Amino acid sequence: MSELMNVSSSPHVRSKDSTSRIMLDVIIALLPATGVGIYNFGFKAFLIIAVTIASSVGFEYLSCVLMKKKPTTRDLSAVLTGLLLALNLSPDVPLWLPIIGAAFGIIIVKQVFGGLGQNFMNPALGARCFLLLSFTGQMTSFTYDSVTGATPLAVIKAGESADLTKMFIGTIPGTIGETSAAALLIGAAYLLTKRIISPRIPFMYIGVFTVLIAIYALATGVADPLYFVGEELCGGGLMLGAFFMATDYVTSPITPNGKLIFGAMLAILTFLFRMFGSSAEGVSYAIIICNLFVPLIERFTVPTSFGKGAVKYE
Template sequence: MEETTLSISASPHVRDRKTTSSLMLDVIIALLPASVFGVYNFGTKAFVLILTCIASCIFFEWGVEMLLHRNSTVKDFSAVVTGLLLALNLSPEVPVWMAILGSAFAIIIVKQLFGGLGQNFMNPALGARCFLLISFAGKMTTFTYDGVTTATPLAILKSGGTVDVLDMFIGRIAGTIGETSAICLLIGGLYLIIRKVISPIIPLVYIGTFSVFIFLYSLASGMGFEPLYLAAHLCGGGLMLGAFFMATDYVTSPITKKGKVVFGIILGLLTFLFRIYGGSAEGVSYAIIISNLLVPLIERFTQPKSFGKGAELQKEEGGSAADSKKMDKKSIVIATVAILVITLVAGGVLAYVQQITKKPIEQAEQQAKEDAYREVFTDADAFRTVDGFDSETASAWLSDKGYKADIDEAVTACDKDGNALGYVFVITSHEAYGGDLQLALGVAEDGTTNGISFLSLSETAGLGMQADTDEFKSQFSGKNVAQFKYTKSGVASDEEIDALSGATITTNAVTNAVNAGLSYADYLKGGAN
């Protein structure tokens, strides 16, 4: 009798000619239109960043697998895809060393640390992008187009400005290297669907859910239905790049049809919440990685039950499907205890690090304040705290006068050769676009505004951040007025400040903060205010 050799492997058993490398090649091909346009849009620096990210990801993948004695996966092009996606998610102004650091985080931390290809818990490229955003927000959110530093269209839209939707669709805008051209991304997404590399369920449900929420928000906010407003949100902020190329990642997205629908709905909801109510105008990156973490839970509740489910947990003698529930309870308890232990350990480490760094941080903050004092009173040789000042009483007084600002800590008196020059007030405004802003205001003895210096400013790059330029700040210096006001039609008097283009909210916040300080200075001198 002739013997037959059988090959036994674990399920699922799928007959398909596609391999990991062929799938990754398709993704690379689909990303070529956006990549080429990104290089055309931003020039050589975009090309250098793309090559840097791809080469770095390949190097770190090869190095880690060699050190851990794992089979090399460099030839399957997955590292190339990670590097390309990371580069397309970076501002063209990002330095090369930062791109290398992001590549290391994507491959070593997000991918290889958890077992390599197929084991990562979130999209590696997006995980790296969010890591860089948290660590280097300034560099990651600085965008230049046609040699001019400016904000992205969604940032302009969120601050009350207007945008050109056609430019956003074509790609003649500022943004990350690969997100600007919606049409190039749609062409790439269509290619992946035609090649059956991805299912259209997640992109369509994601974009559809997001569109519904934007539509409802437009109606609820009194705008009515604004097609161009919706179109701008669809074309900007990396939505198309995220929907077709990262939300559909095989490893970090559900495999069941119901799971894909639920996943898409969660993505749409989170992106809407982050964009409209969050501090950032984007939201896609955080929406995807948070949804990635929910995938195991989504699949748990959307996985279809197979015939005889529970039989695998029965004992050899007796037992029932109820053992499955017992196993589930046991698993939940183990997971809860593990999470608790991890939280306690992480909390202890963070507390220890905080204790070590507390004093240096306080010293750095104090030095920053002293530098700000010297900036608004350059000729002062001594600074002293004014006795009897109470910040809570001062803030309450400002609130009664209608100011949305606080006077922090103590009022500082500035002297030169023993003679009083004036006072410095540290004022925090709650009206800024990107969160609270804090500035030091110098007021001379005769009530003249001696200047302003920012201690904290988190406005939009290219728009609100222009408040921290000499051109804008100098408008407050050397003027003896009771109150300032801003104008968009040109300055005609000392009381008027030329508003920042496209950043009315920031201009208003700074002007009101200065006016709050002037009012309180006049109050301290026994003035009418």
Template sequence: MSDLLHVSASPHVRSKTSTKTIMRDVAIALLPASAFGVYQFGIKALLLILTCVAASVLSEYIYEKAMKKPITTYDYSAVVTGLLLALNLPSTAPIWLAVIGSVFAIIVVKQVFGGLGQNFMNPALGARCFLLISFTSRMTDFSIDGVAGATPLAAVKAGEIVPIFDMFIGKTSGTIGETSVICILIGAVYLLIKKIITPRIPFIYIGTLLVFAGIFGGHGFEPSYLAAQLFGGGLMLGAFFMATDYVTSPITPMGQVIFAVCLGILTGIFRIFGGSAEGVSYAIIFCNLLVPLIEKVTIPVPFGFRKEDLKNEK
């Protein structure tokens, strides 16, 4: 009779939450940042957003149709991937670049490894890093109306003073979706209220980066410097919308803490000691690869067992 206790019971707690509803809420939360990106950068930004979403959905449909797999385009996951990729592109990116990135995100990062729930890294960030490596000049062109300008983080790295309030509301150079912190926070609050995400990963991630920047940034804990690190680049977008990805982040509470601390440290290393002023994308990608190991060492022991008992069973 005792052996029957090892058999998992059927779930008795039911919820209306599904992949479709979660992804739909994430897409809704990204709308403020998307709308501001279109307002800031014009019709080209809108075309890039529509292109990435359409190419992502179409890539998923064609691949699943060709492989005779169930069609999952209705669950909004491809829409979210396309939207996140678009928000991580500069408004000067050509349309063909958006198409290549979308196809790479859906087919190479997501579908080849088994589809939603099986990808080992965030598809949108995987595609962004691929594009950064392959088309560096295109991905780092943040000129507006033909006038080139450094991003706030690049200016900070060069020792220049940046307008903090402009960074907060979004009157700066950058990718389509990362400039307006206030719009990103509106979407983040929506996700927190809907309980789609928890504050553990984003808050610890941001806090760790600020402490790291204060210790190693060369400016101490000067408020303006820390504010520039906080509001500049893709930190806010990455912390709330990509580091919290269900598939590529730990599920254990302690694992999430370790994951977030690693994110903050790596982002700080890339920003302060690296050749580029930004480091959020690469930090998240690298930490995605560590998730299986993190979960292995932080998995809780079931009630009534000891670690020694579990090792003997293995």
């Protein structure tokens, strides 16, 4: 047996986790919200979701081929981006709109910067904000039960009150995936128990936001402060954003303390946008702005290595 064997460096075993498995888990976690969206908004919503996912995957494949890279469509990240973008769209948008969004998200935000892991901004949110600025009319028209109406947050912003139970269950106007806090929380519980996401970002985000809103409610003398806080928590894209988009690995800090700071910053920005901005919404902008701060946050939150500054024992 003079033949030498092939060798590799330790460790010689690997966990079963893989990028595509993680993406699949996030997709699974989004299914309840997707289901409620389709149930609420009908076949149109299903069509939008299908078109967005298909075009995302298509653009991913196309950019890889054009850039002479090995296609990365099998890691499911483009499917996830497509699904997230669709859930962030109004059920009323014309079908060409998600295709433009997918092109922007996948090609400009993700692939041009080097593909998965290299994008500095969440592709789905980048695309949503791009669409929001370019096609404001289509993006902010919300029909529910064939009535075009304002979203609960816009109602509240106008000084009125919305039905909190409906907001929790999701039978309200809004984007396809954001309306049902309950469905989103089920998905979030799945991600947390499978340890796909760390609780640091969402809990910090929602926690700090709750405190800020409560202070605001008390300071401005809202009629029923508790109800107001509940409406702000269930309304808009907060749950979707906090559990599914702020926790996007690529565009959030990898350091444990950085995650906490990131969550707190998101809360402050969302609060400012919602309470003092011109729009009732703020989650999307808060997240993409904080995405840009990630390298800076990481620089200041490098974990202290084990034994740093240890002293000799006497």
